[in-house]
Amino acid sequence: MAEPLLQVENVSKHFGGLRAVDGASLAAEQGRITVVIGPNGAGKTTLFAMITGFLRPTSGSIRYDSVDITGEPPHRLARRGIARTFQIVQPFPALTVRENIAVGSHLRHAKRADALAAASATGEAVGLGGQLDKPASALTVAGRKRLELARALAIGPRLLLLDEVLAGLNPSEVRDMVPVIRGIAARGVTILMIEHVMQAVMSLAETVYVLSEGRIIAQGRPQAIASDRLVVEAYLGRGAAAQMTEEAVHA
Amino acid sequence: MKGLAPIATVAVLLALVPFITASNAVLNFLVMAFLIALAGQGWNILGGYGGQYSFGHAAFFGTGTYVTAVLQVRYGMNAWLCFALGIAGGALVGAVIGGLSFRSGLRGSYFALVTLAFAEVLRIVASVAPITGAGVGTLIKLDLRPEAFQFQSRAPFYWVLLALLVVSLILTRIIEDSRFGAYLVALRENEDAAKALGVDTTLVKLGAMTISAAITAAAGGFYAQYFLFVDAGIAYGPWISVEALLAPIIGGVGTVFGPLLGALVIRTLGELTKIVAGDAPGLDLVIYGSVLVAVVAFAPRGIAGLIERVRGRLTPPAAPSLERSHG
Amino acid sequence: MVSSVILVPALLNGLMTGAVYALVALGLTLIYGVLHIINFAHGALLTAALFAAFFANKLLGIDPYVAALFLAPLFFGIGYALQRFVIGPAAHGEDRNILLVTLGLAVMIENALLYAFRADTRTINLSYAFDVVEIGNSFLAVPRVVAFGVVVAIAALLWFAMRWTDTGKAIRAVAKEKLGAELSGINVAHIYAVTFGLGTACLAVTACLLIPTYYINPHAGNAFVLIAFTIVVLGGMGSVAGAMLGGLFVGVVESFSGLYLGESLGQIGIFVMFILVLLFRPSGLFGERA
Ligand SMILES: Nc1ncnc2c1ncn2[C@@H]1O[C@H](COP(=O)(O)OP(=O)(O)O)[C@@H](O)[C@H]1O
Ligand SMILES: [Mg+2]
Numbered sequence: 001m002a003e004p005l006l007q008v009e010n011v012s013k014h015f016g017g018l019r020a021v022d023g024a025s026l027a028a029e030q031g032r033i034t035v036v037i038g039p040n041g042a043g044k045t046t047l048f049a050m051i052t053g054f055l056r057p058t059s060g061s062i063r064y065d066s067v068d069i070t071g072e073p074p075h076r077l078a079r080r081g082i083a084r085t086f087q088i089v090q091p092f093p094a095l096t097v098r099e100n101i102a103v104g105s106h107l108r109h110a111k112r113a114d115a116l117a118a119a120s121a122t123g124e125a126v127g128l129g130g131q132l133d134k135p136a137s138a139l140t141v142a143g144r145k146r147l148e149l150a151r152a153l154a155i156g157p158r159l160l161l162l163d164e165v166l167a168g169l170n171p172s173e174v175r176d177m178v179p180v181i182r183g184i185a186a187r188g189v190t191i192l193m194i195e196h197v198m199q200a201v202m203s204l205a206e207t208v209y210v211l212s213e214g215r216i217i218a219q220g221r222p223q224a225i226a227s228d229r230l231v232v233e234a235y236l237g238r239g240a241a242a243q244m245t246e247e248a249v250h251a
Numbered sequence: 252m253k254g255l256a257p258i259a260t261v262a263v264l265l266a267l268v269p270f271i272t273a274s275n276a277v278l279n280f281l282v283m284a285f286l287i288a289l290a291g292q293g294w295n296i297l298g299g300y301g302g303q304y305s306f307g308h309a310a311f312f313g314t315g316t317y318v319t320a321v322l323q324v325r326y327g328m329n330a331w332l333c334f335a336l337g338i339a340g341g342a343l344v345g346a347v348i349g350g351l352s353f354r355s356g357l358r359g360s361y362f363a364l365v366t367l368a369f370a371e372v373l374r375i376v377a378s379v380a381p382i383t384g385a386g387v388g389t390l391i392k393l394d395l396r397p398e399a400f401q402f403q404s405r406a407p408f409y410w411v412l413l414a415l416l417v418v419s420l421i422l423t424r425i426i427e428d429s430r431f432g433a434y435l436v437a438l439r440e441n442e443d444a445a446k447a448l449g450v451d452t453t454l455v456k457l458g459a460m461t462i463s464a465a466i467t468a469a470a471g472g473f474y475a476q477y478f479l480f481v482d483a484g485i486a487y488g489p490w491i492s493v494e495a496l497l498a499p500i501i502g503g504v505g506t507v508f509g510p511l512l513g514a515l516v517i518r519t520l521g522e523l524t525k526i527v528a529g530d531a532p533g534l535d536l537v538i539y540g541s542v543l544v545a546v547v548a549f550a551p552r553g554i555a556g557l558i559e560r561v562r563g564r565l566t567p568p569a570a571p572s573l574e575r576s577h578g
Numbered sequence: 579m580v581s582s583v584i585l586v587p588a589l590l591n592g593l594m595t596g597a598v599y600a601l602v603a604l605g606l607t608l609i610y611g612v613l614h615i616i617n618f619a620h621g622a623l624l625t626a627a628l629f630a631a632f633f634a635n636k637l638l639g640i641d642p643y644v645a646a647l648f649l650a651p652l653f654f655g656i657g658y659a660l661q662r663f664v665i666g667p668a669a670h671g672e673d674r675n676i677l678l679v680t681l682g683l684a685v686m687i688e689n690a691l692l693y694a695f696r697a698d699t700r701t702i703n704l705s706y707a708f709d710v711v712e713i714g715n716s717f718l719a720v721p722r723v724v725a726f727g728v729v730v731a732i733a734a735l736l737w738f739a740m741r742w743t744d745t746g747k748a749i750r751a752v753a754k755e756k757l758g759a760e761l762s763g764i765n766v767a768h769i770y771a772v773t774f775g776l777g778t779a780c781l782a783v784t785a786c787l788l789i790p791t792y793y794i795n796p797h798a799g800n801a802f803v804l805i806a807f808t809i810v811v812l813g814g815m816g817s818v819a820g821a822m823l824g825g826l827f828v829g830v831v832e833s834f835s836g837l838y839l840g841e842s843l844g845q846i847g848i849f850v851m852f853i854l855v856l857l858f859r860p861s862g863l864f865g866e867r868a
Contacts, residue, residue: 052447078449086447092440103437106430107449115430155449304677306618355857359673360616363681364807365856371804372849493685500678533692533796540686547678548668 003066005030005159005190006051011060012214013046020046022214023060028159028192033185033204035222036194038211044194045087047211048161051192052084053077064159078107083157085148087164087194091136097123098132100147104154119154126150126180142173153184160184162193166200174200202226254424258507262417269406278405282477284511284518285412286470290491291498291510292419293467298496299505300432301459302439303358307366308495310348310373311341311464313486315471320389320481321382330391330400334472341468342461344373349460353453358442367492374487388482391475400476412473416511419466423507426462435459436505467495490536497539501546503555512554517542587716588833594722596829597729598787602802603809603821604733605780611816612753612773613661615673618680620806622687623778624799627653627785629691632794635702642704643724646786650779657778662771692796699795707790725787732783733822736776740818749773753816805832808852 004027013021021043028034036044049055051062053074061070069077083104092100101119102112109115123132126146131139136147145165152160162181166174178200185191195201201208201222208225210218218225268281290312298304318337322328328336348369357365377383384390395401402408426432437445438452445452471491475481494517499505502513520542521535528534550557602624609617627649634645660683669675709720740746751759752769760766784802792798809828813820828851835847 054443054446073451074443074446075449075451078447084447086444090441090444090447092437092444094440095436099433103433103445103450104448106433110430112428112430112433115433151444151448302674304674306681351857357856360677361856363618363677364616365853368804368849368853368856372853375849493681496678496681531693532697533689536689537686537693540682540684540689543682543685544664544668544679547675547682551670551675 002030003063004028005065006192007063008047008051009061009063011047011050011057011062013043013050013055014058019214021050021057024211024214024216026209026216026219028190029207030190031185031188032206033181033191033193034207034209035201035205036192036209036211037196037201037225042211043214044211045163048084048163048192048194052082052161078155081156081158082161083152083155083159084161085145085152085163085165087167089144089148091139091144091147093137094135096133096135097128097139097143097147097150100136101128101150101154104151107155119150122150122154125183126153127176141168142170145169145177149180153189157189159190159192162191162195164194164196166195166197169197178203198226254428254507255421258417258420258424261420261508261511262413265413266410269409273406275405278409280518280522282405282409282412284514285409285416286474286477286514287494287498287518288511288514289412289416289419289473290467290470290495291502291514292416292423293463293465293470294495295463295499295504295506295510296423296426296435296466297456297459297463299499299509300426300439301435301456303456303460304363304496305366305463305492306363306496307348307368307370307492308463308467309487309489309492310366310370311345311467312471312474312491312495313370313373313377313483313488314344314464315341315468316475316481316486317377317383317389317471318468319472319475320391323391324389325382329398330394330476331398334400334469334476337472337475338465338468341471342465344468345464346457346461349457349464353456353460370487370489370492374483377487378483383483384481386482388480388485391479391481393479401479408477412477415469415473419469420507420511422462422466427507431455431458439505493536493539497543499553501542501553503553506553506555509553509555516554583715584837586714587718588837589830590713590716590718591722592830592833593826594718594726594829595833596826597726598784598825599802599805599809599829600822600825601729601732601780601784601787602806603813603825604736604818605777605784606803606806607810607813607816607818607821608736608780609774609777610810611818612749613770615665615676615680616807617774617777618677619660619683619687620777620781621799621803622684622691623653623657624781624784624802625691625794625796626687626799627782628789628792628794628798629695630782631785631789632700632702635704635789642702642786642789646728646783649782649786653782654775654779656775658771658775660778661774662767665774666767666770688796688800695796697795699793701793702789704790719791721787721790728783728787732780733818737818745769745772804852805848808848808855811852811855 006028008024008026010023010025011021012019012023024043024047026034026036036047038044046055050057053072053076056071061068063069064080064082069080092103098116098119101123102115105115105118105122109118120132123129126149128143128146128150131143136144139147145168149162149165166177169177174197181191181204205222208220208222209216210225218228269278290308293311294305294308315337318340319330319333322333322336323330348366352362352365379385393401395403397407426435434445434450434455437448437450438455442452471486497517498513499510500513501516502511503509517539520538524535524538546553606617606620609615630649631642631645634640634649635642664683665676665679668679706720710717711720711723740750748759748764748769749772751764752766756766805828809821809824812828813824832848
C-alpha cells in the first residue's frame with residue numbers, strides 16, 4: 001500500500017507545563033476522509049495548527065507527500081497544497097464573499113479577473129452562489145462556515161483540514177453540508193476533519209481517531225469506535241455512547 | 252483597464268488650473284496640498300491597504316529630501332538624477348525598517364512606535380551630521396533651468412508634481428486590481444487567514460512598505476526642489492509623519508482618492524486658520540489633531556466613507572454598503 | 579581610569595533620574611496593562627502637567643511639592659474624562675483607532691501649548707533648587723533626592739492599593755479577564771477611566787518633581803516618554819515592578835553613557851536602545867490583542 005498523504009509521527013506540543021498534544025500519531029490516506037474526534041480541550045485544534053504550520057511542534061515530525069514538513073511556515077504549506085479552515089471563523093470582514101474566496105484563488109491565478117472568476121465557481125460549488133456580492137460580515141453562521149470551506153478549496157488543495165465546519169449549524173444545514181464534503185473527497189481531495197456532530201462522523205468517516213488529553217487513545221472504522229463503549233464513555237462523557245449508537249441507527 | 256477614467260478626468264481638470272489662474276497663492280496652495288497628497292498616498296499603500304499604521308513616514312520623506320539636496324550640493328550631480336536617487340534611497344530606508352520590524356513580528360502599536368523612533372533617530376542624526384549641513388541645513392543653489400529641476404514660474408512645478416501625483420494614483424489603482432493588492436488587503440483584514448491561503452505576509456508587507464516609502468520619498472525630493480532648502484526639522488520632523496497619515500484617514504483609508512481629498516481638506520483648514528488667527532504656530536496642528544479625533548469617532552472611513560453612505564441611502568437597499576464590521 | 583570618586587556619584591545620580599523615568603513609565607505601563615493600549619498622548623500630558631506646575635508657582639506662588647497635592651487629583655480627573663468621554667467612545671473598540679485617537683490628542687495638546695506659550699523655554703527659581711546633601715562622599719541635589727523618595731513611596735502606595743482596595747482589585751480583575759470582570763458586575767468603562775486617570779496622575783506628580791530642576795517648553799514631555807516606552811518594553815508591558823526596575827536601570831545606563839559619550843550622542847543612544855529593545859525582544863511579547 002502507498003504511503004499515506006499525511007503522516008503525523010509522535011507529535012507533541014507543550015504550552016508551559018500543559019501538554020496540549022502529547023505524542024500523537026495519525027495518518028490520512030490519499031483520497032479518504034479521516035476524522036478526529038475527542039472532548040473539548042483534547043488538543044485537536046492544536047494538532048491541526050501544527051500540521052498547517054501555525055505552531056511548531058515541541059517534538060515529533062510531520063510528513064506530507066513523502067517530505068518532512070515539520071516547522072514549515074503556513075504559506076509554504078498552503079503552496080504545497082495543504083488547506084485549512086478555522087474553528088473560529090476568520091473571514092476578511094470588509095471584503096465581499098467573492099473577494100474573500102479570490103484571495104485563495106490567487107494562489108493558482110495571478111490575474112485578478114481569473115481569480116475572481118475561479119472564486120465565483122468555488123463559491124457556487126459550496127452553495128454560496130447567491131451571496132457572492134455580500135460583504136463577508138453580513139453572512140449568517142452557516143454562511144461563514146461555507147465561506148471558510150470555499151476559501152480553503154480555492155487554493156486547489158490536495159489535503160484539506162476542516163476544524164469543526166459543522167459546529168453551530170442546525171440539523172438541516174448539516175444535512176446540506178455533508179454531501180458537499182463528500183463531493184470534495186470524491187474529486188480526490190484528501191480530507192482530515194475534526195468533528196463533533198456524530199451523525200456526520202458516522203456517515204462521512206472512513207477512519208476515526210480519538211484524541212483525549214493530547215493522546216490518540218483509539219482508532220478504527222467509525223462503527224467499531226462507536227461500539228467501543230468503554231472508549232466512548234470514558235472520553236466523550238457519560239451518555240455519549242448511547243447517543244452515538246442512536247444516531248447511527250437513525251442515519 | 253477599468254477605473255482609470257476617474258483618474259484621467261481628475262488629471263485633466265487639475266492640469267488646466269494654471270491656464271485659469273496665474274495666482275501664485277492658488278498654485279502654492281495646490282502644490283502644498285498635492286505634496287501632502289503624494290506623501291499621504293505613500294502612507295495609504297501601507298496603512299490604508301495593508302493596515303500597518305506608520306507614525307514615522309518622515310523617515311522616507313526626509314531621506315528623499317536630503318538625498319536630492321545633498322547629492323546636488325556636495326557632489327554637483329544632476330538634480331533629476333538626485334531626485335530619482337532620493338526615491339531609491341527612501342525605498343531602501345523603507346525596506347530596511349520594514350525588514351527589521353516585520354521579521355521581528357511587530358504590529359499595531361509597536362510598529363507605530365518603532366517607525367516613530369526611526370524617524371526621530373534620523374532627525375537627530377541629520378541635525379548633527381556635517382554632510383546634511385547639521386543645524387544650519389542645506390541650501391540648493393538657484394539655477395532656474397528645467398534641466399536642473401527648477402523653473403522660472405510656479406506652473407511647471409505644479410505640472411511636475413501633478414504628474415507625480417497622477418502616477419501614484421494610477422499605481423494605487425493597479426495595486427488595487429492585482430494579486431499583490433488582494434494579498435495586502437487580506438492581511439490587513441486577517442493575517443492568519445491570509446497565511447493559511449498561501450500569502451507570505453512578511454514579504455507582502457515588506458513590498459508594500461518599500462513602495463510606500465518610495466512614493467513618500469518622491470514628495471520629499473520634490474519639496475527640496477521647490478523650496479531649495481532643507482533642514483532636519485523639515486525633512487524628518489513629526490509634521491510630515493502626521494500630515495501623511497492625516498490625509499488618507501480624513502479622505503478615506505484604503506481608497507485611491509482618499510489622500511488627495513484629505514490633503515485638500517487639511518490644507519484648506521490650515522489656510523482658514525491662518526486667515527482667522529494669523530500665522531500662529533501650532534494652531535493649525537491643534538485643528539488637525541481635533542479633526543483626526545473627530546474623524547475616527549464619527550466617520551471612521553473618512554470622506555470617501557461618508558460619500559458612500561450618502562450614495563447608499565440614495566440607491567435602493569438591494570446594494571448593501573461595505574461598512575466595515577467592528578466584530 | 580575612572581575612579582570611584584566619579585563612578586559612585588554617577589551611579590547615585592543615575593538612580594535619582596531613573597526614579598523619575600520610572601514614574602512616567604509606571605503611568606504608561608499601568609494603562610497598557612489594563613487597557614492594552616499604548617497611550618501616545620502620554621508625553622503631551624506630561625508637558626501639560628509641567629506647565630500646570632510652572633504656572634501654579636509663577637502665578638500663585640505655590641511650591642511645586644505642595645502643588646502636587648492638588649495637581650495629582652486634577653490630572654486624575656483629566657485622564658478619567660479623556661478615557662471615559664473621548665478615547666473610549668471614539669475608538670469603537672478597535673486598536674488601530676485608539677492609536678489614532680491618542681496620537682490626535684497628543685498633537686492637539688502639544689500644539690495648543692505651543693500656540694499659547696510659544697516655543698520659549700522656561701524655568702522657575704526655587705531657594706532650594708541648588709541645595710545639596712552629602713551621602714558618603716557624593717553630593718546630591720536635594721530636589722532629586724526628594725524625587726527619589728516620593729517615587730518609591732508612590733510605587734509602594736500603588737502596590738498596596740492594587741492589592742487591598744476594592745478599586746485596586748477591580749482593576750486587576752479587568753486587566754486579567756475583561757469579559758469575566760464585566761460578567762461579575764464590574765463597570766469596565768469606569769475601571770478603564772480610573773486606570774487612565776491614575777496613569778495621568780502619575781504624570782502630574784512627575785511634573786512637580788521635575789520642575790524644580792528641569793526646564794519646560796511645549797515639547798519637554800516627549801523626551802521622557804520615549805525613555806518611558808523603552809523602559810516599559812524592557813520591563814515587560816503592564817508590569818509595575820518591571821517599570822520601576824527598568825526605570826532605575828535606564829537612569830543608571832544613561833548616567834554612565836553621558837559620562838563616557840557626551841550629551842548629544844546620549845540622546846541617540848536612548849532611541850537606538852529603544853529600537854533594539856523593540857526589535858529583539860521575543861516576538862511573542864508583541865502579539866497584539868486580536
Ligand atoms: N496558544 C496556547 N497557549 C496556551 N494554551 C493553549 C494554546 N492553545 C491551546 N491551548 C490549550 O491547549 C489545550 C488544547 O486546546 P485545543 O487544541 O484548542 O483543544 P480542542 O480543539 O481539542 O478543543 C487546551 O487546554 C487549551 O487551553
Ligand atoms: Mg478545537
